Structures are given as structure tokens and as C-alpha cells.
Amino acid sequence: MKTPARRRFDTLILGAGGAGLRAALQLARAEARVAVVSKVFPTRSHTVAAQGGVNAALGNVSPDNWHWHMYDTVKGGDYLGDQDAIEYMCRAAPKIVYELEHFGVPFSRLDNGRIYQRPFGGMTRDFGGEQAARTCAAADRTGHAILHTLFQQNIRARTHFFDEYFAIDLLRDDEGAVLGALVLEIESGEPLLIEAKTTLIASGGCGQLFRTTTNAHINTGDGMAMVLRAGLPLQDMEFFQFHPTGIAGKGMLITEGARGEGGYLVNREGERFMERYAPHARDLASRDVVSRAIATEIREGRGCGPQKDHVLLKLDHLGSGVVAQRLPGIRDMCRTFLHIDPAETPIPVAPTAHYVMGGIPTNRFGEVVAPEKTGAEDPVPGLYAAGECACVSVHGANRLGGNSLLDILVFGRAAGKRIIEFLSEHRNHRPLDEAAVERALQRLARWDRRGDGESVATLRDELTRLMEEHASVFRTEAVMRDGVDKLRALRARIADVRLRDTSRVFNTARIEALELENLVDISMATLAGALAREESRGAHSRIDFPQRDDARWMKHSLYWRKDDRLEWKPVRTKPLSVDSFPPKERVY
Amino acid sequence: MRFRIYRYDPDRDSAPRMQDYQLDDIRPGMMLRDALIALKAQDESLAFRHSCGEGVCGSDGMNINGRNGLACITPLAGLKEPVEIRPFPGMPVIRDLIVDMSPFYRQYRAVKPWLVREDPEPEVEVLQTPAQRARLDGLYECILCGCCSTACPSFWWNPERFLGPAALLQAWRFLADSRDQHSEQRLDQLEGPYRLFRCHTIMNCVEVCPKGLHPTRAIGQIKATMLKHAI
Ligand SMILES: Cc1cc2nc3c(=O)[nH]c(=O)nc-3n(C[C@H](O)[C@H](O)[C@H](O)COP(=O)(O)OP(=O)(O)OC[C@H]3O[C@@H](n4cnc5c(N)ncnc54)[C@H](O)[C@@H]3O)c2cc1C
Ligand code: SF4
Ligand code: SF4
Ligand code: FES
Numbered sequence: 091m092k093t094p095a096r097r098r099f100d101t102l103i104l105g106a107g108g109a110g111l112r113a114a115l116q117l118a119r120a121e122a123r124v125a126v127v128s129k130v131f132p133t134r135s136h137t138v139a140a141q142g143g144v145n146a147a148l149g150n151v152s153p154d155n156w157h158w159h160m161y162d163t164v165k166g167g168d169y170l171g172d173q174d175a176i177e178y179m180c181r182a183a184p185k186i187v188y189e190l191e192h193f194g195v196p197f198s199r200l201d202n203g204r205i206y207q208r209p210f211g212g213m214t215r216d217f218g219g220e221q222a223a224r225t226c227a228a229a230d231r232t233g234h235a236i237l238h239t240l241f242q243q244n245i246r247a248r249t250h251f252f253d254e255y256f257a258i259d260l261l262r263d264d265e266g267a268v269l270g271a272l273v274l275e276i277e278s279g280e281p282l283l284i285e286a287k288t289t290l291i292a293s294g295g296c297g298q299l300f301r302t303t304t305n306a307h308i309n310t311g312d313g314m315a316m317v318l319r320a321g322l323p324l325q326d327m328e329f330f331q332f333h334p335t336g337i338a339g340k341g342m343l344i345t346e347g348a349r350g351e352g353g354y355l356v357n358r359e360g361e362r363f364m365e366r367y368a369p370h371a372r373d374l375a376s377r378d379v380v381s382r383a384i385a386t387e388i389r390e391g392r393g394c395g396p397q398k399d400h401v402l403l404k405l406d407h408l409g410s411g412v413v414a415q416r417l418p419g420i421r422d423m424c425r426t427f428l429h430i431d432p433a434e435t436p437i438p439v440a441p442t443a444h445y446v447m448g449g450i451p452t453n454r455f456g457e458v459v460a461p462e463k464t465g466a467e468d469p470v471p472g473l474y475a476a477g478e479c480a481c482v483s484v485h486g487a488n489r490l491g492g493n494s495l496l497d498i499l500v501f502g503r504a505a506g507k508r509i510i511e512f513l514s515e516h517r518n519h520r521p522l523d524e525a526a527v528e529r530a531l532q533r534l535a536r537w538d539r540r541g542d543g544e545s546v547a548t549l550r551d552e553l554t555r556l557m558e559e560h561a562s563v564f565r566t567e568a569v570m571r572d573g574v575d576k577l578r579a580l581r582a583r584i585a586d587v588r589l590r591d592t593s594r595v596f597n598t599a600r601i602e603a604l605e606l607e608n609l610v611d612i613s614m615a616t617l618a619g620a621l622a623r624e625e626s627r628g629a630h631s632r633i634d635f636p637q638r639d640d641a642r643w644m645k646h647s648l649y650w651r652k653d654d655r656l657e658w659k660p661v662r663t664k665p666l667s668v669d670s671f672p673p674k675e676r677v678y
Numbered sequence: 679m680r681f682r683i684y685r686y687d688p689d690r691d692s693a694p695r696m697q698d699y700q701l702d703d704i705r706p707g708m709m710l711r712d713a714l715i716a717l718k719a720q721d722e723s724l725a726f727r728h729s730c731g732e733g734v735c736g737s738d739g740m741n742i743n744g745r746n747g748l749a750c751i752t753p754l755a756g757l758k759e760p761v762e763i764r765p766f767p768g769m770p771v772i773r774d775l776i777v778d779m780s781p782f783y784r785q786y787r788a789v790k791p792w793l794v795r796e797d798p799e800p801e802v803e804v805l806q807t808p809a810q811r812a813r814l815d816g817l818y819e820c821i822l823c824g825c826c827s828t829a830c831p832s833f834w835w836n837p838e839r840f841l842g843p844a845a846l847l848q849a850w851r852f853l854a855d856s857r858d859q860h861s862e863q864r865l866d867q868l869e870g871p872y873r874l875f876r877c878h879t880i881m882n883c884v885e886v887c888p889k890g891l892h893p894t895r896a897i898g899q900i901k902a903t904m905l906k907h908a909i
Contacts, residue, residue, distance in 0.1 A: 130727075131779070133822055134735040191803040194793030194857070196811065196818045203805030228818075234734060235818060242792035277772055306729040340707075342732045423732060426751050427707070547719040591723040593689040596773040599722040 094272070094281040094531070099125040099250070100513050102270050102284050104257045104313055105292035106132035108140075108233070109477025109498035111240035113290055113456075116506025118247035122513055125284055127252040127273055129308060129601070132241045136294055136306045137498070140233025141419060142347035143208060143225035144190075144495035146183035150204045151223035156180040158215055159224060161671060163493060166212040166376050167447075167486020168628035169644060169673040170326070172662035175454040175482040179493075182500045187226050190499070195239045197228050198416075208416070209350040212376040212490040212678070221374060225492040230345050230419040236495065255282065256601055257312060259530035260289065260320045260473070263523035266462060268320070268472040270522075272530035276601065279594030281534060283527060287516055288472050288509045291317065291450060291458075292502065295478035296612050298605075299561075300443035301554040304336050304343040313479045315608035317450050318615065319533075322460045322470065323648040323657070325481040326448035327612070328619030331489055331629050332563050334380040336442025338400035342423055343444070344437055346491040349373045351416050353405040355384065356436070357392040363401075368678040375678035378488040378629045381441040385563045388440070395438060402436035409433065441563055447489055447629065448619070449481035451648065456480070456505025461648070466659040472520075474509060476501040483646065487628020537603050543588030546603045553580060553609060561617055566633045570621045577617060581610050615649040622656050623647065640673050679704050680760035681717065683724065687773050694771070696762075704754060710761070711738055711750040726775040733888060736821035739828070740775050741767055746825040746886040766828035768837070781837045782824045782844065789841060789849040790867070794860040810856040817851035817896065819889050820844060826883035826893055832876040840876035841868075843883035843893030850896035853903060865900075865907050874900060 101117055103110045106128035117124045128135065147154040160180040164171055191197060191205065198206035210225040228235035244251075256274045258281070263269060270286040293313030297305020314324055334355075335344040349355075354373045357363050367383040368375035375383075384401050393399050405413060410433040413421055417432070424432045451459050456476045457469040477498040484497055560573025584607060591599040625639040626632050645658045663670045679701050686694035699717050711728055718724045726749070728738040733751040741764040742752055754761075769777035795804070827833045827842035841849070849868060852858045868874045874897065883893045 130729060130735075130737065131783075131822075134729055134737045136730065136735070138821070139730050139732065139734050188801070188803055192793075192795070192799055194855070196814045196855075197803070199806050199808045199811045201808060203807050205803050231734075231819060234821070238818070239793075245787055246790075246792045306735065307731065308729045419734075426733065545719070545722065547722065589722070593687050593723065593773070595687060595689045596725050596776050598718075598725045602722075 094283050096283040096285060097125065098285045098519065099123045100287050101125070101509055102127065102286035102289045103292055104271060104290065105135070105294060105477065106251070107135035107292060107294050107477060107498065108137040108236055108240060108495060109502040110290070110292035111237070111244055112499050112502030113292060113476060113506040114249045115240060115244055115247055116503050117509060118244065118249045120510045122510060123250070125250050125252055125286070127255045127257055127284065129254065129256045129276070131253050132251065133238055135237060136309055137233045137237040139306065139343070140495055141230040141343060141345035142210060142350065143227035143232045143492050144187060144236070144499070145210065145213065145224045145490070145492035146187040146226055146496065147180065147224060148184050148187065148205060148207060148226065150200060151207045152215060154215065154222055154224055156183065157668060158217060158222065159183065161217045162212050162214055163484065163490060164671045165218070165676060166490040167488055168638065168676055169486065169640070170483065170627060170646070170661055171486030172483050173665040173670055174662050175484050177665040177668060178454045179484050179496060179500045183496055186496065186499045186503070190236060190239065193239050193243045195228060195235050197226060208347055209374060210491045211346050211349070211371070211374045211380070221371070225347070225350065227347065230347055230417045233495065256604065257293070257316065258534055258604065260316050261523060261526040261530060262320050263520065263526060266470060267520055268470065269520055269526070272527065274534065277596055279597055281531065285519055285522055287519055288474060288512055290456070290474040290476060290505055290509065291479055292475070292477045293479045295446045296609065297443050297445070299554065299557045299609060299613055299616065301558045302336065302339070302341045303443040304333055304341055305443070310605035310608050311446070311479070311612040312605065312608045313475070314449055315611045317458070318611050318651040321652070322458065323451065323650050324448060324615045325451040325646050325648055326483060326619070327446070327615040327649055328623050328647060329447035329487050329629050330443065330561070330616060331377055331445040331447060332381045332441040333444035334377055334384055334441055335403055335439040336444070337427060338438040338440040340427055341442050342427060343442070344403060344420055344439055348403060348405055348417055348420055351412060352408050353403055356402050356404055357387045358394050358398065359392060363387055363392070371678040376488055377491065379678055381563055382631060384441050400438045400440040403439045404436045405432045406434055406436060445489055445494060446478060447481070447483070447485045447487065449479050450475040452476070452480045452482055454482060454504065455508040456501050457508060461657065461659070466648070474505045476505045487630060537589055537600050539588060540592070541588055543586045544583060546587055546589070546599060546606050549580065549583060549587060550602070550606050550609070553606070553613060556580065557613055557616070561620055564631055564633050565620055567621065570617055574617050574621060577610070577613055581614065584610060611651055614654060618649055618654050618656060619647045644673065679713070679754060681713070682760045682762045684764040685774055686771055687723070698760065708754045709750055710742060710752040710754060710757070713754055714749055725773045734821060736823035739766060739823040739825045741765065746829045748823060748825070748888045751888060766824060768828055768834035779824055782827055782842070785827070785841045785845040786822065786848060789845045790864070791848040791852065793852065793855060793858050795857060796859045804857050806856055813854045814851060816891055817847060817854060820847055820891060821889060823888065825886045825888060829882040829886045831880060831882070832878060836872060836876055839872035841873050843897070846874060846877070846900065847891060847893040847896045850900050853900065865904055868900060868904070
């Protein structure tokens with residue numbers, strides 16, 4: 091293969107969602123040379139789909155402070171979150187939201203002109219007291235409003251975009267430093283080398299692991315898999331969130347904001363069953379709690395519909411005014427996909443794959459950390475990660491609604507700041523490692539093999555069914571072992587997959603093949619961690635180990651691709667300035 | 679169900695052609711995007727953009743039985759057979775249903791679609807009443823899918839000089855924002871016979887917008903504001 095063209099930047103950002111664009115803005119305003127690479131045009135990134143809002147203790151609607159928000163986040167994460175990072179995030183939240191407003195985000199407003207905030211699950215006042223209204227919203231299109239605004243401010247700051255370029259692999263030299271990445275220009279099919287002093291991965295989540303998902307087709311965890319192939323670990327991958335209210339059988343999300351505005355769930359008998367599972371918070375308990383409750387209702391035969399495979403979300407008592415004003419996007423979606431008006435007819439919903447708590451291990455500065463030299467907190471030189479692909483960890487074992495938009499913005503910005511510091515100390519590029527370039531090109535070249543073989547679509551379909559069957563809401567050793575065996579077999583079959591589309595121009599089949607490889611690696615990380623963790627914590631519920639076990643398992647998992655190896659590292663329980671929140675029994 | 683789909687791969691084909699497809703497994707509630715994914719499983723060389731599957735990312739705009747729309751929110755049920763699918767009209771085709779959207783994005787950038795304020799930044803939010811905020815409804819929701827501009831005859835003939843409905847809708851989105859302090863500059867920028875005034879109120883844009891937005895009304899409001907501004 092001929093040597094690819096090269097470009098050089100101070101910083102390469104892989105991903106143009108909220109995390110990537112927030113970091114890019116920080117850097118562009120500091121006059122760093124930034125390249126933002128995205129496999130889709132920036133405003134098509136999946137941040138655009140976020141609905142309900144972003145949490146910040148502004149106190150516009152009910153009294154609030156960041157410390158209460160911190161408590162909720164620690165508890166919501168079932169005590170697996172790192173409390174230094176959580177304190178940092180909750181303290182930074184109000185500033186981050188005001189900044190967004192100044193950038194132009196069209197937040198909904200209260201009568202006094204301030205930003206509208208709605209109640210969301212797991213949000214309380216006074217360390218577990220009354221429900222808090224903390225989630226700042228632009229109707230039910232908050233992600234769209236934020237992503238478009240950040241894109242607009244980046245155009246203004248003259249950020250350099252590489253739209254529709256697909257990142258293949260990181261370039262890492264013998265000393266472990268990351269020097270940029272090999273990317274593919276999708277339109278021409280030509281590879282391009284982007285050399286950079288610093289590389290930030292902001293490639294989003296991997297909801298496409300599962301067949302029914304709220305995530306877009308592009309959410310294939312590419313950046314996480316790149317990290318695995320670079321010999322680095324992923325953290326806490328066993329924790330995958332199932333959102334309680336995806337449209338049954340289809341997957342589109344109905345925001346938690348629908349319950350925040352007063353909606354509630356009922357089973358086949360019309361019973362408001364959340365009262366049994368979470369007497370205090372009811373429908374606004376944490377997501378893992380509500381999803382398990384729905385799954386239990388369905389398993390015990392109290393599901394609705396002919397298959398008894400879903401429950402109903404009732405909004406018909408709210409009045410069409412509230413629905414039109416606060417949930418217009420949800421109303422459109424129900425009309426389009428269900429031919430119902432949610433202001434009149436309840437919505438069929440079921441737990442749906444939604445969000446990955448695990449990811450690329452980082453510290454609260456956005457630096458990727460891995461146990462390579464002195465300990466698990468060693469930064470990998472030149473490599474940063476932020477957003478859903480990263481694991482800081484602020485969400486621990488279960489993310490609270492409205493905390494992801496916050497996470498991507500806070501740590502996108504923090505990573506940008508850290509990179510600026512690094513750049514001021516490191517003025518020159520390190521020499522590029524040609525062997526690393528060769529390895530990355532090899533990965534691409536494998537897909538030029540011709541001949542007969544299985545299709546990408548077949549394997550992707552099998553994979554997502556496998557994950558749905560073997561790594562879902564409730565887990566057991568036997569089911570997961572079986573899953574690992576099947577996954578190993580599937581992984582081996584990738585070698586026999588062949589592309590029929592051999593065109594260079596906008597070859598989407600080749601892109602999907604590369605995504606399939608990524609999904610398979612991430613599936614293994616997920617199942618390996620889930621099988622090893624013999625307890626139930628947050629989103630990870632083992633029928634065979636129903637209790638949380640802090641003595642043995644209050645620790646983060648690290649998974650390496652080589653030999654499917656696992657290691658463990660301690661939770662950072664010490665916050666920055668306040669007292670630690672020690673683990674307690676978690677009731678809502 | 680029968681489909682006729684525009685195919686063109688510059689790597690292989692000397693000219694575009696229409697290819698017939700047949701899909702047997704049609705389930706109730708299926709959208710056109712689901713059908714395209716199923717067809718791609720049969721013939722992986724069929725190329726189209728798509729992502730969110732729920733009408734918010736704006737990736738899968740195309741011409742469906744002569745009308746621009748998003749495949750993911752177009753139900754198969756209402757479509758006449760064979761369903762004829764083509765790339766957006768008037769745009770350079772890259773491959774199959776994928777067009778080069780850069781003229782469209784250029785015009786978006788040209789209206790400087792970002793909030794500008796001159797006042798010092800307050801420590802908290804800039805206040806805005808619910809009524810002021812309501813003026814942005816029907817404007818900020820645009821997903822930049824391009825269905826409107828690529829259905830607009832004035833845009834086909836003057837893609838470099840006429841801004842087109844999507845960009846003009848965004849121009850108005852910032853003019854209408856009580857927080858923005860660059861109205862003068864924005865209005866000045868829209869002067870001249872082409873940028874704004876090539877709109878002949880043909881309304882194609884309104885008819886096709888999958889988000890139910892109304893670029894023609896926004897264009898009218900810009901014109902009215904300019905008039906007031908001139909006096
Ligand atoms: C339906 C839905 C609703 C949600 N609602 C809320 C909410 O109300 N509140 C909340 O806090 N959270 C919400 N979330 C979660 C939150 O929206 C996401 O976690 C967050 O937006 C992720 O942002 P990101 O920047 O990390 O990634 P994304 O926005 O997914 O961006 C990833 C970027 O990486 C690029 N990329 C990926 N792979 C490659 C590659 N190989 N090469 C090049 N580029 C690549 C993509 O093109 C994209 O630009 C919601 C999630 C979903 C799915
Ligand atoms: S109303 Fe104006 S902008 Fe809309 S299609 Fe007609 S000419 Fe184009
Ligand atoms: S105005 Fe409507 S049709 Fe035009 S780009 Fe925006 S969403 Fe698409
Ligand atoms: S796939 Fe996102 S709008 Fe159709």
C-alpha cells in the first residue's frame with residue numbers, strides 16, 4: 091500500500107459530539123491548532139438525540155446546592171463512582187450551564203426569565219430528602235440545542251473539521267506515547283495520517299452492542315476499541331444502563347423528563363407498581379431500579395399487550411398543554427412511530443439498552459490512565475478521553491439522567507484545559523513511529539481480501555442478539571458463560587467475513603465491517619467483566635449474587651484485549667474538599 | 679414491495695442507472711429506512727447515509743417518489759409502488775443516494791449562525807421571558823437535513839448566491855433571539871438582489887420540511903424587519 095498523506099496538528103479530537111466540540115472550543119479559543127475528525131457531519135452526532143436535560147444546581151426552581159447533587163450522584167452510582175471527580179463535576183455544573191446559555195443554547199424559561207429546570211430521577215434536596223428540580227432543559231430537545239450551539243461556536247472559532255473521516259487506529263510509539271491516528275476519508279476511500287502532539291478520544295457510546303437500543307447506528311464504540319487495540323484497558327465495562335422507557339420493540343427513547351413532568355408507569359392490572367419498588371421516589375427512582383422493576387413485572391406476567399412484554403407510561407392526565415410545551419419531541423415521536431397522541435393514549439415502553447457507564451479510564455483532567463509503569467493512575471503520554479467513551483468515573487455503576495450531558499461538557503472542557511497546559515510544555519512533535527503506521531494500515535488492508543465469505547450484516551445481527559440474550563438486565567453465571575463461548579466463536583468467524591462491495595468511493599460496507607470488529611471487542615470486555623463481578627451493583631444485577639458486596643467488589647474492573655485479562659483498581663472515595671460519602675444501603 | 683433506486687458509483691459506473699429491488703418481509707410500522715437497511719443486507723453495495731433512526735440527526739434526506747423527505751420517518755405504508763428513490767435533486771452525487779452537501783453547509787455558515795453579544799458576560803444566565811423564548815420555537819429545531827433547500831428552485835439555479843430556506847431560517851432564528859445584539863449587521867448582510875430576495879415564495883420548502891418548520895414565513899419576517907429597519 092502506498093504511504094498515506096499526512097497532516098499535522100497540535101491536537102487531534104476524535105469525535106464531534108458534545109464532548110469533542112466542547113473541548114475543541116476550549117482549544118480553538120486558546121489558538122491551538124485543532125483537527126476535529128468525525129465519521130458523520132458534526133450535528134449528526136448522537137448528542138443531538140439527548141432529550142431531557144442537563145443537571146446543575148442552579149436552584150432556579152427549588153433550593154439547591156452542588157453538594158446535594160454530589161450526594162445523589164455518588165448514591166446513584168451505587169458507590170462505585172470516584173468522589174474526587176464527582177465533586178469536581180457537580181461544582182463545575184452551574185458554570186458550565188451558564189456558559190452554554192451565553193453560547194446561545196435556547197433553554198426553556200421560567201416566568202422570571204431564568205432557565206427552566208425539571209425534576210429527574212434520583213435528584214434530591216438535602217441528601218436524600220424531597221425531589222429536586224435540577225435538570226436544565228430546552229423543551230425535550232436539549233441535546234439538539236446544545237450540539238448545534240457548540241457547532242455554531244466552533245465555526246465562529248474557525249475550528250478545523252474533518253467531516254466524514256473514520257478513525258482506524260491510534261499511533262503509539264515504543265515508549266507508549268500516542269502520536270495521532272490513522273483515519274480514512276470516507277468519500278475517497280483514502281487513508282490519511284494525522285500527526286498530533288495530543289489526541290483526545292471523544293467517540294461516544296456503544297449502544298449498538300444490543301439489538302433494541304436508544305442509540306444511533308453510528309454508536310459502535312470505535313474509540314474504546316481503538317484503545318483496546320493500542321494495548322490499553324477499558325474500565326467497568328460490565329456496567330451498561332438499560333433505560334426504563336424505550337418504545338417497546340422499537341427502542342426510541344421516551345425521556346425521563348416525561349416522568350419528571352408527572353407521567354407514571356402502570357402494569358397490566360393498571361397498578362402503579364413503582365410504589366411497591368420505591369415507595370418514596372416511585373417513578374423517579376434511579377434508572378437501574380425502575381428498569382429492574384419493569385423487567386420483574388414483565389417476568390411475573392403483569393406486562394401489557396398480547397405478548398405481555400411491556401408496561402405503559404401514562405401522560406394522558408397531564409393535559410395537552412403540558413405535553414405540547416414541555417414534551418413536543420416526544421409527542422411527534424409517538425405520532426410518527428406509534429400513531430398515538432401521548433396526551434390521550436399511554437405509551438408502551440420497556441427497558442432498552444441506552445448508555446455505557448464504563449469506558450476508557452481517565453482522571454478528572456481527561457488524561458487516559460493505565461497501570462503501565464508505577465500504578466493504575468499513570469497518564470498515558472499524549473492521550474486524553476472525554477464523554478461517553480470515557481470512564482472518569484463519575485457515574486459509577488449507574489448513571490443518573492441528566493448527568494451525561496453534564497459529564498461530556500465538564501470533562502470535555504477539563505481535557506481541553508489540560509491539553510493547553512501540555513502544549514505549552516511540549517512544543518515539538520515526537521517522531522512518528524513507522525511501525526505503528528504500518529500496523530494501522532494492516533487493519534485497513536485486511537478488508538481488501540476478496541472471495542466468498544460471510545457478510546458483515548449477518549454477524550452484526552447475530553452479535554446484537556447474543557448480547558441481548560446473554561448480557562441483559564438480569565444476569566447469571568450460566569447464561570454469561572454460554573455467552574462468552576458463543577462470542578469467542580463469533581470473534582473467530584470475523585476472519586472469514588468478506589466484503590462484496592470493493593468500491594473505494596463512500597464504501598459504507600467497509601465502514602460497517604470496521605465497526606463490527608470494534609463491537610465484537612467491546613462485547614467481550616462487557617461479558618468478561620460481568621462474568622467476573624460476583625455481586626449486584628447498580629446496573630449490573632446478578633440473580634446468583636443478588637447483594638452488593640463492598641468488602642470484595644467495591645473496586646473498578648480493568649479489561650485488556652490480550653488474553654481477555656482482567657485486573658482491579660480501588661475506587662477513589664476521597665473527594666477534593668468535603669467528607670467522603672461512605673457506602674450505605676441504597677433505597678429510593 | 680418493489681423499489682427502484684438510483685445507483686451510481688463513480689469507481690465503476692460510467693453513468694447513473696435505476697436498479698429494481700424487491701423486499702418480501704414487510705412488517706407493519708416499517709419505515710423506509712428499515713427497508714433500505716434490509717435491502718443493503720441483500721446488496722451491501724447500496725450506499726446511503728443514516729444514523730439516529732428517529733428524525734433528529736438529519737442524515738437520511740433523499741427524494742422519495744418525487745418528494746424530499748427523511749427515510750427514517752417515512753412509513754412504507756403510504757408509498758406508491760415501485761417506490762422510486764433518488765438522491766436530493768440539484769446536488770452533486772457522490773455515490774448512489776449520497777450527495778455532496780457542501781454548498782448547503784456553506785450557505786449555513788454564511789449567515790453567521792451563532793449568538794453575538796456585545797455586553798459584558800453576567801455571572802448567571804442572560805434573562806429571557808417565556809414569550810421572548812417562544813419566538814425561537816419553529817426555528818431552533820432545524821436539523822440541517824437539507825430537504826428544503828434542495829427542493830427550492832431558486833436554490834437550484836443560484837446555489838452560490840441565494841442562501842436558500844434552511845440558512846435563511848437560521849438567519850431569522852438569530853434575528854428573533856432577544857439575546858442577540860448583531861441585528862444591524864445581520865440585516866445588512868442580507869441586502870442585495872440574491873441572498874434573500876431570490877425567494878419567490880414557491881413554498882416547496884415548507885411542504886417538505888420533516889420537522890414542520892416554515893422557512894417561507896421566516897423569510898417574510900426578515901423582509902418585514904428589513905423594511906422597518908429601512909424607514
Ligand atoms: C436518546 C438519548 C437521549 C439522551 N438524553 C440524555 C439527557 O437528556 N441528558 C443526559 O445527560 N444524557 C442523555 N443521553 C446521554 C448523552 O446524550 C450521551 O451520553 C452523550 O451525548 C454522548 O456524547 P459524546 O460527545 O460522548 O458522544 P456522541 O455525541 O455520540 O459523539 C461521538 C462522536 O464521535 C464520532 N466518532 C465515533 N466513532 C468514530 C470514528 N471511528 N471515527 C471518527 N469519528 C467517530 C461521531 O461521529 C461523533 O461525532 C441520552 C442518550 C440517548 C441515546
Ligand atoms: S418559498 Fe422561497 S425558499 Fe421556499 S422553496 Fe420557495 S423560493 Fe425556495
Ligand atoms: S428547515 Fe426543515 S427541511 Fe430545512 S434543513 Fe431545517 S429541518 Fe431540514
Ligand atoms: S436517520 Fe437520523 S434523521 Fe433519519
